[in-house]
Amino acid sequence: MFITTTAPQDPMILQLVPIVTQACEILREEYQRYCSGAEFDVERKKDNSPVTQADYRANTYITEALAQISTLPLLSEEGDKSKRDEWTKFWLLDPLDGTKEFLHQRPEFTINLSLVEGEKTTFAMLAIPCEHNIYICPIKGMPLKYNTQTQLWFEYAPTELGITLQVGLSQSARTKPEYADYLAALSRLSPYTNYYAGSAYKFCMMLEDQVDLYPRFHPTCEWDTSAGQCLIERIGGGLVDFKGRAFIYNQRDSLLNNGFIAYKNDAIKDLALKALAQMDDKP
Structure with missing residues (x-):
């Protein structure tokens, strides 16, 4: 569960939240367009999995926005992967995780962004655009949740597990x-x-x-x-x-x-x- 807390002062979180918030808005716009029956581009990758104009639009925006605040390389599902063996610290991105959910009109798709150092993930943001929530794993401390509609912050608090x-x-x-x-x-x-x-x-x-x-x-x-x-x-x-x-x-x-x-x-x-x-x- 999450309990209300004050806004974090971590500079990286404060830089990334507006980027992910805007990316969520892009995906909500694309989702509404798709659900309305408007013209919408869907392609198939080599493995036959779908990729849409929403994937590409979110990827382009996040890629460009990250480049404005960070010099680290980006490994994205929709980007260039050829030089990744040279990287020891980089951003890892899925700009639209759950393309099949998107296409089945289930609003359970996410944006997955993380920071990988060596072989481990040290920082993460996982957003659910249709719920206006961004879950954040800071470098230190418990996970946070930010609601982009209410602009309220929450911190994870452990609870007892149920019997079932x-x-x-x-x-x-x-x-x-x-x-x-x-x-x-x-x-x-x-x-x-x-x-x-x-x-x-x-x-x-x-x-x-x-x-x-x-x-x-x-x-x-x-x-x-x-x-x-x-x-x-x-x-x-x-x-x-x-x-x-x-x-x-x-x-x-x-x-x-x-x-x-x-x-x-x-x-x-x-x-x-x-x-x-x-x-x-x-x-």
């Missing part, structure tokens, strides 16, 4: 058999309820005490997980592969992630990995 485990799943998990297998194994260990939501939105649900565990069996990329991982690690949770190893960034030839378990505390991590080990068809 809350599991967050991607919308596409409904049709993938490995999720049914995993949930069957989990049900033998703990009562649970599950919720379906898109993109990095589920990390925000973890911060809002709506999700305790987020298992993922189908691929993501590094810009999908970096910001969310930073936020949930700061509250005592984490994001690990199926062998229990925390994700690291920009250390491999591929930017594609394999499956993961995101969890709110170590007890949930242990439970989640135990369920994984009890699956009929282990990943």
